[in-house]
Amino acid sequence: MARTKKTNEDNGLPSREAILKFIAENPGATGKREIARAFGITGDQRIALKRILRELDDEGLVERRGKKLERPGVLPKVTVLYLSGTSRDGELIGEPTEWNEEEYGPAPKVVVLADRKGGGRGRRPGPAPGVGDRVLVRVREGTADEPQQTAQVIKVIARKPARVLGVLNDTGRGAQLSPIDKKQKELVLDPDDIGDAKDGDLVEVEVKRSSRYGPAKAKVIERIGSMHSERAVSMIAIHAHGIPHEFPKAVLNAAEKTKAVTGLEGREDWRELPLITIDPADAKDHDDAVHAEPDTDPANKDGVIVTVAIADVAHYVRAGAPLDQEAEKRGNSVYFPDFVVPMLPERLSTDLCSLRESEDRPAMAVRMTFDAQGRKLDHRFHRVMMRSAAKLSYQEAQAAIDGRPNAKTEPILEPILRPLWQAYACLTRGRDAREPLELDIPERKILLTSDGMVERVVTPERLDAHKLIEEFMIQANVAAAETCEKARIPLLYRIHDNPSQEKLAAFRDFLSTIGMKFPKVGNLRPSQFNGILGKVANTENAHLVSEVVLRSQAQAEYAPTNIGHFGLNLRRYAHFTSPIRRYADLVVHRALIRACKLGSDGLTDEDAERLDVLGGELSAAERRAMAAERETIDRLIALWLVDHVGAEFTGRIVGVTRSGLFVALDDSGADGFIPISTLGQDYFRYEESAHSLVGDRTKVRYRLGDRVDVRLVEAAPFAGALRFELLGEGDYQGRKARPKRPATAASRKRSPAPKKGRRKARA
Incomplete structure (x- = not known):
């Protein structure tokens, strides 16, 4: 834990404000010992420090959890709040939508400042937030004098729900709805408003009216069915997290009116290049296609040329248009066991923007040259028209390489698949030299029966085919970040911070309990964690150490300010390869179009100025999707x-x-x-x-x-x-x-x- 400068030179003790700031900046593992070490407090001064900490505890400015101290309600700087009510003074009160009460206690209450600034892209500020809304906010820590946390609204994510999801309790003489969201009040339904729904069904209702006296009334608009189906369980998560799942009519109409690109204007013709897609067997959208070949340049002996082509979503989804505004609102697609809540309507996501086999599709492509050791020598982006030569699953591609080709993969094994694996071997040497964090986590996959019930749960095997696509995409993402940065075009980086000093101190303390040490060095690298993992591999402590290493890491996010990606050990990294399902990738596409002068639909100055807010929105949307997917499983x-x-x-x-x-x-x-x-x-x-x-x-x-x-x-x-x-x-x-x-x-x-x-x- 870093040494902190004292703030009260008279008695050598830090001020109350300095102590509160230190606890806020080092949440989770801050006690009297850590505070004394940080401020250089020794001897009899420890008694005075203990008195100050007791006073802060008595005043409610800190919470004591065992021997550790925390500021009440430690929240991310940018987070999503549910506006649950108002204070006596009429101020809006928010609660975090994601909060582990079992581990952290009751959710903190935050005063939400309702004055909002412009909504970007020249749009007028939206209506002021109100009780029942979900809002993206920037949290401001309290002070010793005013400990109450406040938050500034960045954006209203969802208005009060006109529709509510709940379980129907039908008595035969009317019914009540128990909303899934516990923060919503019970609703009453007249017999004529129940439709064909039955007692115990999960239903979606429309709120009819709400008066000051008596419960609000509602009408069933959709019977989702038994609570025992996957669809019903997924809908619970969708409503609990406020995930937009129905496209407005204007957006659907815009999607249906979108026409396919047929000409080559502003594009290179790459339709003869045998690019192929390799995806999960059940994939409906295909963002990326790949190709590899040996480099024929004598100066680059045993080098390879790798091409990655990505669907040109930016051509179809123009900044500020209804399709774009809805995609930004969603932030990303959300994947459930039996269906997907897509970021884009199916007309785009599974048709026009999907790199279908044997069909012409516009794409953004990057051609990268690597030497024999996997070091990237150069790259260049192109706007092209391509035609996928084959659509393969990971299992099909792997089986062909392993000597079990089928009728589809046998003709392309030598000319297409074998060069891909040779390029992968080359890039693997570069990856090994880079030494990213080698930390894998299990993935559960639920297999369903035909009626949407769970059949079994499996952990899919991880193949070289998965790793090949992953490494190709990483290199394409690096090239995207480097290109925009060189052209001095703003973009959203995918950043991953170093572990905090507080987490590193906790990690070192843990290792000491199993007789191991973690070096104290100024330049922390992922390889140092890999060294620890390697020492415990195949021992009884292997799983334990892996879990603790994972918990010591920061969470990746989107931001226009680059701090690098610690886990991948990369100085520059951006998400470019999945614009069908991630809005951040679409933003990077627009930045590349502007940087490489590939068209008039690049990143605008207006959008460039709001990347900070957009990064916060998209990071929150990603966390929302992850929570919904996890809870559904x-x-x-x-x-x-x-x-x-x-x-x-x-x-x-x-x-x-x-x-x-x-x-x-x-x-x-x-x-x-x-x-x-x-x-x-x-x-x-x-x-x-x-x-x-x-x-x-x-x-x-x-x-x-x-x-x-x-x-x-x-x-x-x-x-x-x-x-x-x-x-x-x-x-x-x-x-x-x-x-x-x-x-x-x-x-x-x-x-x-x-x-x-x-x-x-x-x-």
Whole structure:
């Protein structure tokens, strides 16, 4: 933790404001020891420091959690709030839409300043936000004199919902709706307004009227159906997070009127170049196509030329048009197990902008030259007309390379696929020399039956075909950032900050508990984490250390100011390769068009000036989508496991808190909670640095990464929650004391074991 300059030279102690600022800047692991170290406090001064901290605690300016202190309601600087009410003074009060109450306590209340500035692109400021709205805000920390957090509205994301999702409770003489969003009040429905919906159905209603007296009334406009279907579970997440899922008529009309590009005006003709798409087998949109060949330049012996072509979405979606405004509002596509909430209407996403096999499609392409060691020598962007030579799945492409071609891949194996893999081998040498963070995390994939129910949960195998496309896309993204920067054109970088000093200190403390050290160096590199991971590979601590390394990392985001990408170990990086499903990529396309003088539809000065706000919006939209996707999977798995209550499973501890343990099951990856009160007769203490709960009397230790046997005691599909009880004991003074239990009839009902596989953390 960095040394901090003292702010009160009279007694050598920092001021209250300095202490509060330090706690706010180092959330999660700040105690008296860390504060004393940061301000150089020693000896008798520690007693005075303890008194100051007690006063701050008594006044509610800090929260004491064990031996650690935190500012109440630590929030990201840019976040999404739900406006839940008003104060006595009439000020709007917001609560974070994403908040873990179990880990952090009650959600903080934030005073929201309603005065809004312009909406960009010459548009007038929208209507003032009100109770029930979701707003993107910039949070301002309080001070010692005025500790209440405030927030400045950047943008109103969603107005009060005219439509509400909930469960119908029909008595036969009318009905009530229990909204999915707990912040919304119960609604009443007259018998004539229920339609064909049945008691217990998930329905979408339209609010009819709301008066000061009595409950609001509503009318069913869509019966989604049984709560036991994937569609219903996904709709819960969509409404809970305020994800726009219906396109306005003006947007759909604009999409339908869009005409395909037929001429070559302003484009190079690349239709004879055998570019191919390699995607998941069930993909409906195809953003990217690839090609590779040996470099024939004698000066670049064993070098390769790699071409990446990306759908030219910027041609169809013009800045400021209805299609563009709706895409910006959505921010990205959201992927659920059985359907997608797309960023663009299907007319564009799966047709005009999708690089379909054997069909002419406009594209933005980059041709990159690499030497034999995988170092990029040069690159150049082109606006082209292309024609995909083949549409392959990852499995098809991999099988062909592994000696099992089918009728489709056999003719293109030598001329197209083999050169791609040779180029991948070259780029892999460059990647190995760069040494990005080698941290994989499991990916759960839910397989559904024809009626939308869960059939099983698997972990897809990670193939070289996946890694090939990933590395090609990374290099294209680097080229995009370099090109715009060289031309001095603003763009949205994909940035990933170094781990904070607070997280590094916690990581070092953790390593000390397993007899390891992490170097204290000024120039932190991903390879240093890789070194730790390599030392524990194939040991009992491997999974534990991987989890803690992952938790020590910052979250990637979008911003116009470049700080590099720590995880990928890249100085310049931008998202360019998925403009069908990510608005940030579309912005980078426009920046490239302007930088390379490839047309009149490049980034405008007006949009360039608002990239800071746009980066915050898109980062928040990404977090929203990730939360919705994760919660849907959790709810579906909980629904699937309702019939398995009482079954026994094996799993691994993936979270340790003061209130208990979080366990992920081996078979499905399902997460569940074990309350600390059920761990036994002992009193368990939370050791934060060791990520452990330790029994006072027995010294039984439950540690992050430990394997455990559990019994499922409760499954709550509506909340997506599972509750387990532990079978046996933990690590007793280093010796495993957990007995091996025989299989029961219930345990034999568990799902098939998944195939081994990993995926890369989201970059």
